[in-house]
Amino acid sequence: MASDHSLELYTLKAELCKSFADPRRQMLIDALRKGESTVGNLARALEIPQAVVSRHLAILRERGVASARREGTNVYYSLSDPKIGEACDMMHQILLGQVEKNKELAERLIA
Amino acid sequence: MASDHSLELYTLKAELCKSFADPRRQMLIDALRKGESTVGNLARALEIPQAVVSRHLAILRERGVASARREGTNVYYSLSDPKIGEACDMMHQILLGQVEKNKELAERLIA
DNA sequence: TCTATATATCTATATATTTATATCTTTATA
DNA sequence: TATAAAGATATAAATATATAGATATATAGA
Numbered sequence: 439m440a441s442d443h444s445l446e447l448y449t450l451k452a453e454l455c456k457s458f459a460d461p462r463r464q465m466l467i468d469a470l471r472k473g474e475s476t477v478g479n480l481a482r483a484l485e486i487p488q489a490v491v492s493r494h495l496a497i498l499r500e501r502g503v504a505s506a507r508r509e510g511t512n513v514y515y516s517l518s519d520p521k522i523g524e525a526c527d528m529m530h531q532i533l534l535g536q537v538e539k540n541k542e543l544a545e546r547l548i549a
Numbered sequence: 550m551a552s553d554h555s556l557e558l559y560t561l562k563a564e565l566c567k568s569f570a571d572p573r574r575q576m577l578i579d580a581l582r583k584g585e586s587t588v589g590n591l592a593r594a595l596e597i598p599q600a601v602v603s604r605h606l607a608i609l610r611e612r613g614v615a616s617a618r619r620e621g622t623n624v625y626y627s628l629s630d631p632k633i634g635e636a637c638d639m640m641h642q643i644l645l646g647q648v649e650k651n652k653e654l655a656e657r658l659i660a
Numbered sequence: 661t662c663t664a665t666a667t668a669t670c671t672a673t674a675t676a677t678t679t680a681t682a683t684c685t686t687t688a689t690a
Numbered sequence: 691t692a693t694a695a696a697g698a699t700a701t702a703a704a705t706a707t708a709t710a711g712a713t714a715t716a717t718a719g720a
Contacts, residue, residue, distance in 0.1 A: 448575040451640045455569040460676080464559040464566075477699055490677065492700055502647045511685050511698045519646050525639045529562045532632050536613045539629070571710080588665055601711065603666055622664040622719050667716070675708070682701070689694080 457501040462486060463494050464526070470504065471523045474516035568612040573597060574605050575637070577626075581615065582634045585627035 457463065465484050469475060475483075481491040495515050498504035503522055507514045517523060568574065576595050580586060586594075592602040606626050609615035614633055618625045628634060 444576075445572060447644075448572040448579070450644055451575050451637065452570050452572045454640050454643060455566050455575075456675095458566040459563050459570045461556065461559040461563045462676090464562045465555075468559070478697090487678080488699075489679080489701085492698095493676080496700075502650075508685085508699095511696095513699060518650075519643055521639060521643050521646065525636065525643065526562065528632060528636045528639055529565050532565060532630055532636065533558075533561055535630050535632065539613075573710090589663090598712080599665075600667085600713080603664095604710080607666075619665095619719085622662090624665060661720100663718100663720080665716100665718080668714085670712085670714105671710100672712105673708100673710080675706100677706085678704085680702085682699100684699080685697085687694100687696080690692090 453501060454503075457498055457503050458525070458529075460494065462490065463498060466491070466494055466498065467503070467517065467522060467526060470515060470517045471526075474507070474514045476512045476514055478512070480515070564612060565614070568609055568614050569636070569640075571605065573601065574609060577602070577605055577609065578614070578628065578633060578637060581626060581628045582637075585618070585625045587623045587625055589623070591626070 458467070462484075465486075466480060469480055469483060477488065477491050477495060480486075480495075481488045484491070495504060495506070499506055499515070502518055504515050505518045507516070569578070573595075576597075577591060580591055580594060588599060588603050588606060591597075591606075592599045595602070606615060606617070610617055610626070613629055615626050616629045618627070
C-alpha cells in the first residue's frame with residue numbers, strides 16, 4: 439500500500455541525510471566540491487587520520503554520494519552529483535536564516 | 550583560527566542534517582509542509598505513538614527546524630523556514646538522480 | 661478531573677574513533 | 691620472472707557514545 443512505499447522513500451531520504459550528518463563528512467564533501475582528490479590528500483588537507491577519512495569516504499560511496507576511481511596506488515574520490523553541493527549550500531542558507539532570527543530576537547529583547 | 554570556525558560551521562551543518570536524518574522526522578517535516586498541525590493530529594495521521602511524535606518534534610524544535618505554538622491544551626507545530634521543505638525536495642532530486650544512474654547502469658549491463 | 665503534550669527510564673541498536681593489520685598496486689632487484 | 695619492499699588505501703576489533711523506541715508517568719491548561 440501507499441504508506442509502505444512512502445515509508446521506504448522517507449527512509450531513503452533519511453539515509454541520504456544521515457550521510458551528510460557528520461562534521462567530518464561535511465568537510466569532505468566541501469573539499470570534494472573543488473574537484474576530485476585522493477584519500478591521502480584529503481587526510482593531509484583536513485588533518486584527519488587516514489583510516490577515518492577512508493571510513494567516511496566509504497560511507498559516502500556506499501550511499502551514492504561519492505564515487506571512487508583508482509589510479510595506481512591512489513584512489514580518487516569525487517562527488518557523484520553536483521546537487522549534493524547545492525544541498526549543502528541550502529543547509530548553509532537555513533543556518534543563516536536561524537542566525538538572522540536569533541539576531542532579530544536578541545534585538546527585540548534588548549529594545 | 551579559521552579552521553576552528555570552519556569546524557564549528559561544519560558541526561552546525563551536520564547537526565542540521567542530523568535533524569533530517571530519521572524516517573519519522575522526514576514524515577513529520579513532509580506533513581508540516583502542508584501547514585501547522587498538533588502533536589495529536591500528526592500522531593493519528595502518521596500512525597506513530599504520541600510520545601514518539603512529541604520526542605521527534607522536540608528534536609526538530611531544539612534544532613530550529615520547527616516552531617511550537619500553544620493554544621489551550623494543544624500545541625501547534627510548524628516549519629520554521631520554507632527552505633527546509635526545499636531542502637527535502639533537493640534530497641528527493643538527488644535520490645531520483647541515483648535511481649537514474651542505476652537504471653543506466655542496469656541497461657548497460659543488459660546490453 | 662479530563663485532555664493534550666512532555667518527559668524519564670530502560671533497552672536495544674547504531675555510530676564514530678583508535679589502533680593495528682590487511683590488501684592492492686607499483687617499483688626495485690636478484 | 692619471481693619476489694621483496696614500499697606506498698596508499700581499506701578493513702577489523704575494541705571501545706565509547708549517541709540514538710530511537712516502549713512504557714509509564716508527569717505537567718499544563720480547560
